Amino acid sequence: MACFFRRRIAAKLGRTLQQPEEVLIPALSAVPVFKKQQNPDFKLSVGLLRMNGILPSSGDIQQQTEKLATQLKQDSVVENISAGSGVVNFRINRKLLIQKLLEPFGKEGNDKFGLNSELFNSLKRGTTLVEYSSPNIAKKFHAGHLRSTIIGNFIANLKQALGYDVIRMNYLGDWGMQFGLLGAGFSQFGSQEKLKQNPLQHLFEVYVQVNKEAEQNENMRLAARDFFRQLERRESEAVSLWQQFREITVEEYQHVYKRLGVHFDIYSGESFHQDRAQEVLQQLQTGGLLKTTEKGTGVVDVSPAGDMSNVCTVLRSDGTTLYITRDIAAAIDRKEKYYFDEMIYVTDKSQANHFQQLFQILLKMGHPWADRCLHVPFGLVQGMKTRTGDVVFLEDVLDEARARMLHNMSQSKTTKEMDNPEDTAEKVGISALIVQDFKGPLFSDYKFDWDRILQAQGDTGVFLQYSHARLCSLIRRNEELKGATFDPSLLLEQSSITIVQHLLRYDEVLYQSAQDLQPKHLVNFLLKLCHLIASAHRELPVKGSPEEVAQARIRLFAGACSVLAGGMRILGIIPVEKM
Numbered sequence: 275m276a277c278f279f280r281r282r283i284a285a286k287l288g289r290t291l292q293q294p295e296e297v298l299i300p301a302l303s304a305v306p307v308f309k310k311q312q313n314p315d316f317k318l319s320v321g322l323l324r325m326n327g328i329l330p331s332s333g334d335i336q337q338q339t340e341k342l343a344t345q346l347k348q349d350s351v352v353e354n355i356s357a358g359s360g361v362v363n364f365r366i367n368r369k370l371l372i373q374k375l376l377e378p379f380g381k382e383g384n385d386k387f388g389l390n391s392e393l394f395n396s397l398k399r400g401t402t403l404v405e406y407s408s409p410n411i412a413k414k415f416h417a418g419h420l421r422s423t424i425i426g427n428f429i430a431n432l433k434q435a436l437g438y439d440v441i442r443m444n445y446l447g448d449w450g451m452q453f454g455l456l457g458a459g460f461s462q463f464g465s466q467e468k469l470k471q472n473p474l475q476h477l478f479e480v481y482v483q484v485n486k487e488a489e490q491n492e493n494m495r496l497a498a499r500d501f502f503r504q505l506e507r508r509e510s511e512a513v514s515l516w517q518q519f520r521e522i523t524v525e526e527y528q529h530v531y532k533r534l535g536v537h538f539d540i541y542s543g544e545s546f547h548q549d550r551a552q553e554v555l556q557q558l559q560t561g562g563l564l565k566t567t568e569k570g571t572g573v574v575d576v577s578p579a580g581d582m583s584n585v586c587t588v589l590r591s592d593g594t595t596l597y598i599t600r601d602i603a604a605a606i607d608r609k610e611k612y613y614f615d616e617m618i619y620v621t622d623k624s625q626a627n628h629f630q631q632l633f634q635i636l637l638k639m640g641h642p643w644a645d646r647c648l649h650v651p652f653g654l655v656q657g658m659k660t661r662t663g664d665v666v667f668l669e670d671v672l673d674e675a676r677a678r679m680l681h682n683m684s685q686s687k688t689t690k691e692m693d694n695p696e697d698t699a700e701k702v703g704i705s706a707l708i709v710q711d712f713k714g715p716l717f718s719d720y721k722f723d724w725d726r727i728l729q730a731q732g733d734t735g736v737f738l739q740y741s742h743a744r745l746c747s748l749i750r751r752n753e754e755l756k757g758a759t760f761d762p763s764l765l766l767e768q769s770s771i772t773i774v775q776h777l778l779r780y781d782e783v784l785y786q787s788a789q790d791l792q793p794k795h796l797v798n799f800l801l802k803l804c805h806l807i808a809s810a811h812r813e814l815p816v817k818g819s820p821e822e823v824a825q826a827r828i829r830l831f832a833g834a835c836s837v838l839a840g841g842m843r844i845l846g847i848i849p850v851e852k853m
């Protein structure tokens with residue numbers, strides 16, 4: 275495995291440099307592969323050793339590199355050591371490399387590959403609370419909520435795979451004036467029957483209608499305010515209507531999230547923190563942090579100089595609390611309930627300032643753990659439309675992805691017979707959405723285009739699924755060879771070596787993604803893997819090869835398939851076995 279070799283090289287280096295292995299490991303990395311090119315397997319960054327004070331930072335770096343390369347002696351594992359530019363290159367004995375890497379993929383497969391690497395030793399594993407999706411009841415579920423859902427799910431999956439305890443939380447927008455409007459207008463525009471049939475859509479329709487009405491009708495506005503006040507006073511009739519709206523929404527969402535392969539441990543929401551928000555105001559007051567403005571609003575000074583040049587409003591002049599006040603209360607409550615070691619919020623970048631203010635206020639209130647709260651911001655998606663128009667509901671996006679994929683599959687000559695084509699189309703369609711979304715830096719905006727994301731060729735989720743299904747079918751057809759012993763010396767062709775070398779990087783790629791919480795490292799790694807697999811299919815046929823060669827090749831494909839499937843699952847993609 276990658277870690278076996280990394281440790282082996284680190285030990286060798288350690289003896290020469292008189293340093294413990296652990297400090298050398300971070301300077302070692304697997305070399306990214308280029309097709310059709312002989313690569314070393316690992317490289318050591320001499321620049322990094324200088325930066326860390328392991329080598330003197332004065333003097334010519336190239337001379338240092340060459341000296342180190344000659345000092346290090348090759349052996350039966352590390353066959354070749356040479357100086358490159360600013361790096362020392364290491365080449366592992368081919369047979370041993372292949373054997374060690376493919377060994378774990380016997381009969382049972384291996385879903386832990388790469389996850390026990392020593393690279394993760396430095397991670398402070400603990401409890402991570404990830405808050406994501408967080409749509410607003412009766413309002414649109416827009417592309418931003420979809421992004422939050424899949425990004426948050428990825429972060430939670432990744433952390434979980436690396437051994438963290440993960441709490442997945444959905445923080446619903448289930449409080450505020452929209453409930454005043456809904457409550458006041460439901461008797462007029464709503465129907466219990468429609469609410470049961472299609473809750474999300476019906477609540478949204480009613481909300482739009484009441485809003486329109488309220489624009490022209492003063493009485494509707496007054497009624498809405500009145501209803502919201504009843505809610506805030508916890509009057510039972512108002513509360514039970516609100517509760518019904520909320521319950522029915524959560525149920526419906528759970529159903530749609532399931533299609534997406536997403537789940538939550540907790541459905542929290544703004545409504546839960548209404549009372550504590552008042553407490554927060556008290557605490558701010560006692561701590562001398564709450565200032566009253568001329569307009570009668572309550573603010574907290576968040577300017578670096580403390581001169582009120584940047585303030586955050588936490589209290590309206592009519593005594594009601596705001597989004598941020600509830601967020602302060604919610605954060606404190608979560609810390610007390612779940613003892614998280616870190617908390618991650620996933621929303622679009624327009625809320626970056628909101629979260630920075632939130633963390634600052636928490637710190638000012640004497641909560642040092644606010645330093646371990648993190649906002650992961652992402653960019654906007656333009657033009658996510660369905661045949662019927664703008665995206666209003668998550669379900670619309672999923673239906674559209676499924677319908678388009680089903681159509682493409684029916685057009686393709688390679689499509690296999692399958693039991694449930696809808697289900698496959700849905701999974702493949704969703705993976706197309708995810709891969710498109712994860713390919714670049716999360717912070718970037720992008721233009722959405724169904725045709726592009728659903729292409730079967732090129733770097734898409736469809737390509738990942740297709741590669742996986744093709745591997746599965748090859749392995750199915752050669753079931754009896756899977757798990758047989760294999761002879762690594764029969765895998766010395768360039769196309770199998772590049773795959774194995776590429777697999778060497780898997781733990782590093784996960785590590786990178788865990789550091790900056792960006793899925794692009796993993797996505798691009800898997801896409802590259804699929805390209806390498808495609809060449810291997812051409813160059814390393816199983817059918818018609820002598821049995822031992824076929825056995826060895828199946829082992830290679832089984833290893834690639836297992837890593838591909840594992841990586842896809844971390845991204846939140848359910849790999850299909852046939853398509």
Ligand code: ARG
Nearest residue numbers: 408409410445446447601621
């Ligand atoms: N419901 C909010 C929205 O749709 C997102 C909530 C984000 N999380 C939070 N703790 N403020 O914009």
